[in-house]
Amino acid sequence: MSPDIICLGELLVEIMRTEIDDPHGNIGSSYKGPYPSGAPAIFIDSAARMGKQFDITTGYIGAIGEDEFGSCILEKLEIDSVDVSQIRVAKGKTTGIAFNQYNSDGSRKFIFAAGAAGDTMPEDVKESYFKGIKALHIMGSALSISESSKEACYKAIKIAKDENPDVIISFDPNIRPEMLDLEIILNICKPVLESTTILLPSGEEAEMLANIKGETKACRKLLEMGPKIVVLKQGKEGCTVFTEENHDGIKIAGFKADEVDPTGAGDSFGGAFVVGYLNEWDLKEIARFANAVGALKVEHFGPMPSNSYEEVKKMLE
Numbered sequence: 001m002s003p004d005i006i007c008l009g010e011l012l013v014e015i016m017r018t019e020i021d022d023p024h025g026n027i028g029s030s031y032k033g034p035y036p037s038g039a040p041a042i043f044i045d046s047a048a049r050m051g052k053q054f055d056i057t058t059g060y061i062g063a064i065g066e067d068e069f070g071s072c073i074l075e076k077l078e079i080d081s082v083d084v085s086q087i088r089v090a091k092g093k094t095t096g097i098a099f100n101q102y103n104s105d106g107s108r109k110f111i112f113a114a115g116a117a118g119d120t121m122p123e124d125v126k127e128s129y130f131k132g133i134k135a136l137h138i139m140g141s142a143l144s145i146s147e148s149s150k151e152a153c154y155k156a157i158k159i160a161k162d163e164n165p166d167v168i169i170s171f172d173p174n175i176r177p178e179m180l181d182l183e184i185i186l187n188i189c190k191p192v193l194e195s196t197t198i199l200l201p202s203g204e205e206a207e208m209l210a211n212i213k214g215e216t217k218a219c220r221k222l223l224e225m226g227p228k229i230v231v232l233k234q235g236k237e238g239c240t241v242f243t244e245e246n247h248d249g250i251k252i253a254g255f256k257a258d259e260v261d262p263t264g265a266g267d268s269f270g271g272a273f274v275v276g277y278l279n280e281w282d283l284k285e286i287a288r289f290a291n292a293v294g295a296l297k298v299e300h301f302g303p304m305p306s307n308s309y310e311e312v313k314k315m316l317e
Contacts, residue, residue, distance in 0.1 A: 002132035003059030003083055005047050005274060008125065008156055009040035009142025009149060010117040011062045011087065012096030013069045014263070014303055020102050024111050034069050035302035036076040037098065038062075038117065039174050040139040042264040045304045046271025046293060047137075048082045053309040054279055059083035059129065061152070063119035065095035070116075076304055086129055090116035100263065108263070118146030122155045133167055135274050136160040139267075140174040140205075143188045150188060157195050170198040170274050171227070172267065173205040182208065198277065199227035200270045206232060216240075220247050231273060231287070233266050236298075238291050241283050252287040255295035255315060264303035269294035272312070292316050 013034035022029050036045075041060065048058040060082055064070030066089055073095065077084050096117025101109040120142065136156055143150045160167045171192050175185055189209065193199070199222060203215035210218035210225070219230045219242045230242040238254035272293035276286030292315045296307045 003057040004134040005058045007040045007044040007137040008061035009139050010038040011064050012038045012117045014098045014100050016100045036073040037303040039141050039267050042267035042303050043271045045080050046268040048080045050272045050275045061086040063088045063090045063116045065093045065116040069095035090119045118149050120149040120152045122151045125152050125155045130159045130163045135168040137170045168197045169195050171196040172200040175205050194226040196227040199230045254291045257295040257298050259298045261301045262298050265294045265297045268297040
């Protein structure tokens with residue numbers, strides 16, 4: 001099988017504190033999990049659920065450990081119609097784990113046990129898997145987690161562009177300063193930016209990538225660095241889409257949602273945005289669709305919800 005949309009990178013489970021402002025060091029406090037996760041995996045799962053309606057196929061390249069955590073990730077992706085044939089079991093390793101603590105100021109604190117999460121290798125990226133590719137999604141976390149994962153991402157971009165000169169490269173910077181020094185991250189991101197069709201940053205990430213204060217100014221500058229479209233993700237406020245034709249940005253309001261868990265909303269948004277773009281919808285329609293997918297995600301506990309296209313359509317109506 002050669003999917004329409006391919007993504008690669010870390011696979012892990014999240015184990016989440018059940019109470020807000022409950023430090024990881026509190027002995028005897030409760031966690032809830034495991035929940036299948038990993039930013040690239042959340043993206044592809046969203047793209048799979050939203051793309052199924054339009055016969056858009058998805059596939060994933062990555063590594064899990066020899067344990068039940070890995071099995072639960074595979075089960076979730078398979079249920080949602082992601083091709084998992086290119087996910088490798090890393091012998092002698094455990095699946096990656098992120099322990100997640102929520103704070104009342106909106107911040108999160110992670111304790112990360114990498115396990116096999118960074119084990120994606122260039123050898124895992126096979127030319128034959130890219131024959132029918134229409135879109136490739138790259139996550140900054142997959143670039144940062146290990147040297148081999150970074151090189152696998154670079155190889156995937158080259159193969160994708162060789163196989164289809166019109167391939168859509170979407171890039172979510174997902175900048176994690178706790179993983180690598182910021183200057184190193186920016187250098188790693190530069191060659192990806194130059195190949196990017198759709199850039200999906202938060203305001204803070206846009207400012208970091210562009211090295212300029214003010215998210216609007218940053219997005220305008222980013223358009224000069226390679227991307228054709230910059231989609232500024234603004235959480236419950238929705239998003240703003242910047243293009244060469246519209247440097248002021250098109251603001252698309254978000255949807256009201258009863259927030260339970262924000263983790264994965266931006267990645268879910270990205271998956272939906274790429275599906276809409278492949279369908280050649282108007283940019284406003286694509287952004288509104290992606291906003292709805294993100295809003296539905298925050299009403300669900302755990303990074304990967306099970307919302308269907310029909311549920312999103314109902315919200316849009």
